[in-house]
Amino acid sequence: MINPFAPIGRVVIGVLAEIGRFAAFVGRAVASCFAPPIFVGQFWRQCAQVGYFSLPVIGLTAVFIGAALALNIYVGGARFNAEQFVPNIVVLGITRELGPVLAGLMLAGRVSAGIAAEIGTMRVTEQIDAMTTLSTDPFRFLVAPRVLAATLCLPILVAVADIIGVMGGYLVAVNSLHFNGAIYLRNTFQFMEPQDIILGLTKAAVFGFIIATVGSYQGYNSQGGALGVGRATTNAVVGSIVLILAVNYLITAFFVE
């Protein structure tokens, strides 16, 4: 007789096993970040890849979001005569929420996918096995530099995104909505509090960690040639995005309470 609960049980066990494998991978990745040898050259290479080469996409995203946000807040604020709060809400929205989340989502597509594809290809072409036979731990050489670089670079990228996003709002407010530029900037800086920045940068560091670990995990465990690498890349992007959104809520709730 077929047990109707068996398929559900299999799925639950499968999900729990995957969580366990990911947790073990993350533990080993974190340990590798602090255990010598540290491959400094690889770290800087990844900083360039994750940080420097992501600046254009992050900058473009931030400026358009800042501009659109200013317009929407102006329209919404006008419904109860609160148009003057545009700079306050733009800076709050950008630094606490949109800056880190949008940077995280953009990098989930750009960086996490790239990491999964690169490490996945190395896995299916036996390059990772080759590295092991050459007395080099792939976790220290491949995973740790990516995790460190993403965790440290994303806050810097988000700081840049915050500035560009606020400037996007400023440009629209001054040029289209006829705000006074000096007053707009004064309101922005007066309203902003250190904890807004701390919250945003904390989120950024955590999102960077998620992007690198999920991408590395999917790539490291990929199998089955080009199909497997493709699947790993898709899973890396989807997994990173879902985790970023879930963790974003948890961090926000923690800071609000």
Place this chain on the structure above:
Amino acid sequence: MSTPKLQLIGIKKRLRGRQVLDGVDIDVAPGKSLVIIGGSGVGKSVTLKCALGLMKPDAGQVLVDGADVTSMPAEIRAKIMRKFGMLFQGAALFDSLTVWENIAFRLLYADGVSRKDARERAIEAMRKVRLAPEFADVRPIELSGGMQKRAGLARAIIAKPDILFFDEPTTGLDPITADAINDLIIDMVRDLGCAAVSITHDMASARKIADEIAMLYAGKIVWRGPASTIDSSGNAMVDQFVAGRADGPIQAVV
């Protein structure tokens, strides 16, 4: 009798519900070359991966110079693994590094040799495998299949290993390039005085590089003997494999 350089005792491995290895026993003495032959999917690569420590066997022992590496702590096992050199089937060169950085990878990242010295040794290794030094600064993707194999061989021998492993060293190469690679393997094994374990289904290659040949079938070594006796093995499976016949005790998987 001297202690074998490498010995696999009763290695068992189950993958995706299939018993791939069911008690594999092989050993190879210093300075000798053992070739494992067998059809596709019989577990030749899994045997090699278990020997190299890339895969943990479900049961059995891997002895290097008489020491069981399967039960050793990871740090000690890693030191023993430094005695190994491996040429992968597709060469497995790192795309992001130049040819000389690939060859000197172990020196640069595991042994802490300076880049200047590592480059010199890489160029020397390239000369040994008859790969022109002007290819030192190009990326592996710019090399032909045969040249990639030579670069992979140079990477395997640069640290003067005690045991060399070859995974299908001639697969995908034209007969002349394949023969050149076989000659290189013989030269390298002779020069280093190391033990060599190769897996292949290329009988021309097996005859040329092997002192001994072992045949793997259904997870076990079904025959083993000197390479010179392969044509008079008296084993129906070996005879069928050597003759390349579809009919016989081994059923072709198509």
